[in-house]
Structure formats: structure tokens, C-alpha cells
Amino acid sequence: EIFSMGKFDLGAESKFDALRPSIKARLLEVLGLAPNASVWAMTGCRGGVNEGIWFVKAHGRPELVLKLVKITRIATNIPTEAENFARLYKEHPAAFSDPLLALPFKAFRCSGRPGAKENDLFVIRKSAGERLAEWLASKLHQQQFDVVLRMMWDLGARLSEYHSRYSHLQHGDFTLSNIFFDESRNQFAFIDLGGMGIPTLDGDVEHFSKSLALLEKKHGQPRVAEWDRAFRQGYAHGTGNT
Numbered sequence: 171e172i173f174s175m176g177k178f179d180l181g182a183e184s185k186f187d188a189l190r191p192s193i194k195a196r197l198l199e200v201l202g203l204a205p206n207a208s209v210w211a212m213t214g215c216r217g218g219v220n221e222g223i224w225f226v227k228a229h230g231r232p233e234l235v236l237k238l239v240k241i242t243r244i245a246t247n248i249p250t251e252a253e254n255f256a257r258l259y260k261e262h263p264a265a266f267s268d269p270l271l272a273l274p275f276k277a278f279r280c281s282g283r284p285g286a287k288e289n290d291l292f293v294i295r296k297s298a299g300e301r302l303a304e305w306l307a308s309k310l311h312q313q314q315f316d317v318v319l320r321m322m323w324d325l326g327a328r329l330s331e332y333h334s335r336y337s338h339l340q341h342g343d344f345t346l347s348n349i350f351f352d353e354s355r356n357q358f359a360f361i362d363l364g365g366m367g368i369p370t371l372d373g374d375v376e377h378f379s380k381s382l383a384l385l386e387k388k389h390g391q392p393r394v395a396e397w398d399r400a401f402r403q404g405y406a407h408g409t410g411n412t
């Protein structure tokens with residue numbers, strides 16, 4: 171099974187915290203990892219809406235990301251992230267083993283004694299490379315403009331393939347912060363997929379263009395327009411433009 175949902179009992183704890191010894195021990199057990207695996211909390215920009223991000227590394231096993239989220243809905247007609255993953259798994263099971271997508275392989279509803287905070291926890295394989303936001307900043311600092319243009323084209327092509335592979339479901343928040351890039355293998359990974367397929371006002375292409383436009387102040391409109399053109403050309407060249 172490539173995606174499963176379960177419960178995680180907080181025991182005496184009032185909230186999920188992967189660093190709490192009792193929680194950590196049980197977490198490693200349910201993940202089938204050695205008790206001496208390393209668990210550490212993410213510091214720095216760990217995103218705006220999650221309730222916590224941790225990393226897990228056990229000897230000889232791939233590095234994992236734990237993402238804790240609220241279970242309250244934004245609106246009654248919008249599914250929670252967990253419900254959305256469950257629906258996606260039914261409709262597109264192959265997406266869960268697609269290396270382009272950082273979808274969780276486990277989801278846990280965390281709850282404990284009355285009054286304890288309920289959250290959903292997602293276990294995701296860590297994507298290789300770094301966030302495109304940081305990668306881009308360092309390439310621009312080194313004035314590697316050609317490399318940036320090529321990446322934008324490739325990114326457009328990957329997005330287009332993704333759209334055609336999954337019946338044009340949109341990522342939902344396709345920005346530089348929600349894409350990982352492993353330059354050594356020229357490989358992308360789309361992260362933050364809790365809203366995948368949920369209708370939004372603008373599609374992924376428009377949303378990404380808008381996120382690029384925010385960089386005009388710093389890098390100038392002509393240069394950013396060039397990136398946008400490369401991205402859209404890559405997209406048009408991919409297979410999703412039907």
C-alpha cells in the first residue's frame with residue numbers, strides 16, 4: 171500500500187510534538203524505524219500555515235518530512251488536506267509513487283485525552299535538492315542567467331506533463347516555495363500538495379506567473395518577463411497543453 175491512514179494516540183501529551191520522548195518513540199515504532207533514528211524540528215521558513223515540520227532520518231532509510239496541520243476546514247465545502255489526499259488516492263493512486271510529487275505515504279489523525287489538540291500528521295519522503303526560491307536567489311547572485319532561463323523552461327515542461335498525467339488537476343499553490351529542485355539531476359519535486367485538485371480562481375500557470383511578478387521590483391520587469399516567457403514556452407512544449 172502506498173498511502174494509508176491511521177490514528178496516532180497522543181497519550182498524556184496535549185499536542186503532537188515529534189521531539190517529546192514518548193511521542194518520538196511511538197512514532198518511530200509505527201513508522202517501522204529504529205529507535206535511535208534522528209528526529210529534528212525545522213527551523214527558519216517552515217511555511218505559513220502548517221502547525222509544525224520535522225525531519226526524520228534512520229540509518230539506511232530515506233529521509234522523511236513530518237507535516238502537522240489543522241483539521242478545521244477553510245469552508246464547509248472544502249475537504250481537509252487528509253480528505254483530499256484520500257480522494258486523490260482513490261482517483262489517481264499512481265500519483266503517490268510519482269517522484270515528481272511529494273505526496274504523503276501515511277496520514278495520522280493525532281488525538282488524545284479530552285482537551286488535547288487534534289491535528290493531522292502527514293509523513294512524506296523528503297525531496298532532494300533545495301527550494302526553488304533559494305536556488306533562484308543563489309543563481310541570480312552568481313549571475314547565472316542562462317541557467318535560470320533553462321530551468322524555467324524545464325519547469326514549464328514538467329508542469330505541463332503533470333497536468334496531462336493527472337487529468338489537468340491543478341497543484342493549487344504552484345510557487346517558488348512549493349517546488350524543490352535537484353540541480354545535479356535536473357529534477358523537480360512539487361511539494362505542499364494538500365490542495366491538489368481543489369478548484370481555485372487562477373490555474374497553476376497564472377499563479378506561478380503572479381509569484382514571479384513579485385520579483386520584478388528586485389530584478390526588473392524585462393528579466394522577469396523573460397523567465398515567464400521561458401516557463402510558458404516550456405509549458406506549451408510539454409504534453410499538457412490540450
Ligand SMILES: Nc1ncnc2c1ncn2[C@@H]1O[C@H](COP(=O)(O)OP(=O)(O)OP(=O)(O)O)[C@@H](O)[C@H]1O
Nearest residue numbers: 216217218219220223235272294295296297361362
Ligand atoms: N517533501 C518535502 N521535501 C523537503 N522539504 C519539505 C517537503 N515538504 C515540506 N518541506 C519543507 O517544509 C516547508 C513547509 O512545507 P509546506 O510548503 O508543505 O507547508 P506550508 O505550511 O503549507 O507552506 P505554505 O506557507 O507554502 O503554505 C517547505 O518550505 C520545505 O522547506
Ligand SMILES: [Mg+2]
Nearest residue numbers: 217347348362
Ligand atoms: Mg509551502
